[in-house]
Amino acid sequence: MDSRPVQGDVIPLREATRAWFSISLQTFGGPAGQIAVMQHKLVDEKRWIGQQRFLHALNYCMLLPGPEAQQLAIYTGWLLNGTRGGLIAGSLFVLPGVLALLALSAIYVRYGETGLVSALFAGIAPAVIAIVVQAVQRVGKRALNHPALVAIAVAAFLALTLFGVPFPAVVLAAGVLGWLLGRRIPGLGGGGHGAAEDDGPAPLISDEALHHALPTKRRSLGVLALGLFLWFTPVAAFAVLVDSTPVFTDQGLFFSGAAVVTFGGAYAVLAYVAQQAVSVYGWLAPGEMVRGLALAETTPGPLIMVVQFVAFVGAYRQPGAFDPWVAAVLASLLVTWVTFVPCFLWVLLGAPYVERLRSNRALSTALTGITAAVVGVIANLAVFFALHNLFDEQREIGAGPLALDLPVLSEWDPTAFAITAVALVGMFRFKWSPLRTIGVCALLGLLVYGVRAVT
Template sequence: MGRVTTAPQTRPAPVGFAEALRFWLQLGFISFGGPAGQIAIMHTELVERRRWISEQRFLHALNYCMLLPGPEAQQLATYLGWLLHRTWGGIVAGALFVLPSLFILVGLSWVYLRFGHLPVVAGLFYGLKPAVTALVLHAAHRIGTRALRNRWMWALAAASFLALFAFDTPFPAIVLAAGLIGHFGARRWPQVFTLGGGQGSAKASYGPALIDDDTPTPAHARFSRRRLAQVLGIGLGLWLAALGLLTIQYGWQGALTQMGWFFTKAALLTFGGAYAVLPYVYQGAVEQYQWLSGGQMVDGLALGETTPGPLIMVVAFVGFVGGWGQQVLGPEALFLGGALAAAVVTFFTFLPSFVFILAGGPLVEATHGRLGFTAPLSAITAAVVGVILNLALFFAWHVFWPQGFAGRFDLGACAIALATGVALFRFKLGVLPLLAGCAGAGLLLSSLPGLR
């Protein structure tokens, strides 16, 4: 929906909890297009059309979410829901942003494992895998154009690529090193690590908003040490209780317990979006724990690209495949075991996001100036570009040489990847029509083996 030409002069009526719940549920089913598309939908609906919040307050909340590890669009929904309807408003908004994607991915993961060997399903994935390779490369370019603003940032990206590609450095070590470089480097060369532009500034008025620029901070959004301690205590308590129950039931080395522990760490490392943390998920889920194969990881990312919700929800696919393969509930309950593992992984991945918003929101509302301490994030984002480029090469290796370098080079997959790259970089084609076309091309090529 475009910008309005004549701004209304009256403030909208207060929003009831039931009305907000309906909107958050609808958003959960239509939030395609990655974080940029999801944030654009929320801006159109909440700032322009419904005027629940002013653009300045919307951007202020978004800038905070951009500084956090985790999916910024889901965190923004949680923040806005909390601002409108207190703690339960934030929990409902954040949960409904994720749950539709979880249920859809559980169903698609079951179809993948149960029927993935069928020619039709295999043909669809044959076209989706090279498309994912191009999408990851495009993500590296998109983040790079924003993050690599000088030769020092380029050097940081190159160093992170070499650390991962040549030395197999763990992803957390790369994040920590980049953060330290940003923290100490900014003291000596602040201009190098200045975060550029943020998300822009408000450029238009859409009329008075329910929560406007000059609206006093609601009572529940005012900072207090007591409330901060409560939120942190409850968040830590929920995490300890969930991990403790899994340990009691399955032991510390049990698959579900290890999933909870591993994806807690992953949730705290998702600076730069889902593509940034995927190398870490690959290192753990594929190489260390062997919950799934490298090829299955590529397939899972393809499924994640086709569903609503944050792309990091690909972890639900990882959990489902791992729970199915590990038979966490026994060989007679493979689907239930996979669904339970997907739910466990989702819980531990998103719990920190809720804590960050509910604990940090009052601190953000206390100031409407620019947030400080961005230098570590700036350095981490630059390093993430190299990490994502390494991921693109990893996917290309699995897709173009499915039997390894000693095997045959797949010309059909390469052609689909090149066409996808042209569609993304030259024609800016949307993800969903792009994936649909690639799936159709894969189905065609797989039915004509002579062309592959």
């Protein structure tokens, strides 16, 4: 068989597919770890793409809503093998995580109320609190390099925590503030990820040989029309064909909207998702979002995969005329579809314009404002998780524009506080990975809560 690349392929598609499948099995540890895996495989080992070209693609993906690591996979797949390369790379990137979390969600629904599993999750929840606190520290260290950006982060936190301002409104306001500040403060939108200290190993393939496409209006309209059709057709089908439960349409539309505002990674949007899933739609109980996040932390792929857990549990409990298990699987697949199809659309539509976008200062400063707000958003998520997992009861205070949940201090859980302390010390003092932290805290939960349940 002729193994030479077909026209448009920089390397043979079969070889690229094997590489992407290998990468997909190693995508643990959040976006930083996932990007590092691609860096090692594509830049250092295979030498298919140069260091600067890789960073060029990463900077573009950081401008987009959604998981930047998966979008980077789509973009580099497109560079190497055109559209089909991008589709293969992006699909393989999330497939192992989709299958793993589907199985874990089913196990949770079936066995989550048993004493053993309850003890396991009671230990895991404090670990997730520590992981989110670490995310606040890491994102803040990178993003808050000016007092004005610190002010935006604090304002975002207060708007969400004290006044219940909707998450999309916070993102929009932060973007506008970033743009306005960028006009007054030189260099506010600069930096991005920056360049590497060196150019890395010389690539085997020149930049000129990488795939490219002319940014024509005809191509853009075609990609946009096809992308929107694929994105919303399943949601429309459920809306027309299913009338026994609104859960499919509600989830399809809600998570389609969430996919558009997921700037700054999964943590930034999870507080919004948790609030809507618990308080508005009733898909989850207050403490369950942290359990889904813990499950997503243990699987490969983007952390935003946690929305699949939300969909599975919500549809299982609101199945309408469907068998609950069938409804759960259908909903989880639908939500996965509407969450990740936009990633392909953003990259395949925008890649030909990447140079123009990267030189657009207004867009860069708007993104800087949004990134600053993300620090406050993630801090709000940490407060939400702590409130619902360290205290057994909460009370709501509402006076004028104030909308605040406070813990009932007499209902604090000393064991949960102790395990949270272990997780925080492990992550910040001993540099434990999220996976190791979850494992240690799960064992502590089994020991403490399991023994308590037996006795």
